Amino acid sequence: MNIQFILNGEDIQIVAEAGDRLSDILAGRHYSDSVHQHCGYGVCGRCMVLMDGLPVNSCLVPAYEVRNSEVISWEGLIQTPEYQLIEIAWQTHKLELCSFCRPAVSLLMASLMDSSSRPSDAAIEETLSALNCRCTAPERLFAAGRTVVNLKEGRNKPDVR
Ligand code: FES
Numbered sequence: 001m002n003i004q005f006i007l008n009g010e011d012i013q014i015v016a017e018a019g020d021r022l023s024d025i026l027a028g029r030h031y032s033d034s035v036h037q038h039c040g041y042g043v044c045g046r047c048m049v050l051m052d053g054l055p056v057n058s059c060l061v062p063a064y065e066v067r068n069s070e071v072i073s074w075e076g077l078i079q080t081p082e083y084q085l086i087e088i089a090w091q092t093h094k095l096e097l098c099s100f101c102r103p104a105v106s107l108l109m110a111s112l113m114d115s116s117s118r119p120s121d122a123a124i125e126e127t128l129s130a131l132n133c134r135c136t137a138p139e140r141l142f143a144a145g146r147t148v149v150n151l152k153e154g155r156n157k158p159d160v161r
């Protein structure tokens with residue numbers, strides 16, 4: 001089947017097989033180095049992207065659902081002004097995330113900033129709970145997430161805890 005979608009601002013046209021998932025397209029056809037096919041069933045988050053602004057595990061998205069959508073991977077996110085705020089927050093809190101978690105948590109925060117101008121603490125916690133990191137305390141992730149939101153709201157003093 002013919003699939004057309006936008007990836008990081010670029011028009012992509014491919015022919016997909018019936019059982020293909022978005023991760024097969026992005027990782028399998030080398031459109032993105034940040035998308036990894038690891039667990040393959042929506043648990044690890046290593047295949048996360050934004051699809052029409054929402055974070056999705058691309059291994060769970062059938063290719064036909066990608067049609068006419070806008071997909072942003074880590075490679076696209078790091079070109080945006082939002083990402084600069086996210087990066088400042090990670091540095092402020094000295095978060096040393098691995099190469100799987102950093103893209104995923106950044107995409108999660110970017111989607112939260114897009115969806116709500118003033119996300120509550122509960123919304124930040126819920127958003128970050130989608131991250132499957134086994135080595136960073138949730139409190140540290142939350143504090144960094146709160147700082148991202150504060151920076152976005154123009155409160156330039158990072159909220160360090
Ligand atoms: S590969 Fe693990 S969630 Fe997609």
Ligand code: FES
Binds near residue numbers: 096099132134
């Ligand atoms: S930073 Fe990746 S598993 Fe914790």
